[in-house]
Amino acid sequence: MKKNIFGMVTLLSVLALAACGSNSGGTDSSDGSNSATETEDVSSFPTSVTNDADAVDGGTLDVAVVMDTQFQGLFQTEFYQDAYDAQFMSPSNESLFLTDADFKIVDGGAANLEIDQDNNTATITLRDNLKWSDGEDVTADDVIFSYEVIGNKDYTGVRYDSNFTNIVGMEDYHDGKSDTISGITKESDKVVTIEYKQVHPGMLQAGGGVWASALPKHSFDGIAIKDMESSDPVRKTPVVFGPYVMSNIVAGESVEYTPNEYYYGGAPKLDKLSFKAVPS
Numbered sequence: 001m002k003k004n005i006f007g008m009v010t011l012l013s014v015l016a017l018a019a020c021g022s023n024s025g026g027t028d029s030s031d032g033s034n035s036a037t038e039t040e041d042v043s044s045f046p047t048s049v050t051n052d053a054d055a056v057d058g059g060t061l062d063v064a065v066v067m068d069t070q071f072q073g074l075f076q077t078e079f080y081q082d083a084y085d086a087q088f089m090s091p092s093n094e095s096l097f098l099t100d101a102d103f104k105i106v107d108g109g110a111a112n113l114e115i116d117q118d119n120n121t122a123t124i125t126l127r128d129n130l131k132w133s134d135g136e137d138v139t140a141d142d143v144i145f146s147y148e149v150i151g152n153k154d155y156t157g158v159r160y161d162s163n164f165t166n167i168v169g170m171e172d173y174h175d176g177k178s179d180t181i182s183g184i185t186k187e188s189d190k191v192v193t194i195e196y197k198q199v200h201p202g203m204l205q206a207g208g209g210v211w212a213s214a215l216p217k218h219s220f221d222g223i224a225i226k227d228m229e230s231s232d233p234v235r236k237t238p239v240v241f242g243p244y245v246m247s248n249i250v251a252g253e254s255v256e257y258t259p260n261e262y263y264y265g266g267a268p269k270l271d272k273l274s275f276k277a278v279p280s
Contacts, residue, residue: 142217253276256274
């Protein structure tokens with residue numbers, strides 16, 4: 001997670017530097033053009049950085065997210081719609097599954113995944129010490145709740161697609177013919193089995209067809225699915241299981257993050273992150 005955050009930060013910083021560079025320098029008095037824009041080779045800016053030194057404890061990391069509009073602020077994986085919200089969510093909203101350098105799902109993340117091609121099933125096993133940022137355990141009910149929200153006819157997001165209709169019983173649930181999704185079984189508080197119409201090896205790749213998120217069911221208690229997109233647990237007080245928590249959200253402008261004291265991977269090194277939307 002740490003590498004992903006800083007890889008993104010590096011890219012955003014480069015974009016910010018490029019934007020600043022294009023507005024600096026003198027102005028040609030003959031035609032009003034900007035000399036820096038004419039001479040700056042943006043391709044020379046680095047797109048990555050390596051550092052083998054020990055991580056510094058404490059401090060605040062300020063990040064500029066280059067955008068010329070306000071961000072939407074849909075801060076749950078089930079509801080976000082664009083790359084800007086995805087960037088703002090990256091320090092806090094972690095995938096259930098860990099992947100290697102080739103984006104293959106491997107054991108060791110928030111949950112492990114087992115694919116059984118003979119029986120057309122996927123089994124998700126949550127780690128025992130996985131907790132939400134409010135201290136509640138992440139359970140099988142939270143995994144199932146994510147599927148129930150996305151598959152519901154009143155769902156207002158964009159995630160319902162062929163990966164979900166591939167689940168046995170999902171279409172009946174979506175059409176209101178069933179109150180439950182027959183192909184999803186709660187084996188225990190930490191284990192969920194999902195039966196698919198078709199299973200293939202590509203489902204062991206990130207984005208290969210197995211939904212990699214859970215939604216805190218207790219956080220949405222009493223909120224109708226049609227109202228969730230505009231609710232506080234999505235826009236103002238998202239509960240997550242990633243390394244940071246969104247501690248202060250200024251709608252459309254900025255997000256501050258503090259360490260998630262319940263993060264299974266241990267406390268992050270930084271005291272705070274501050275992401276701000278800045279115009280190009």
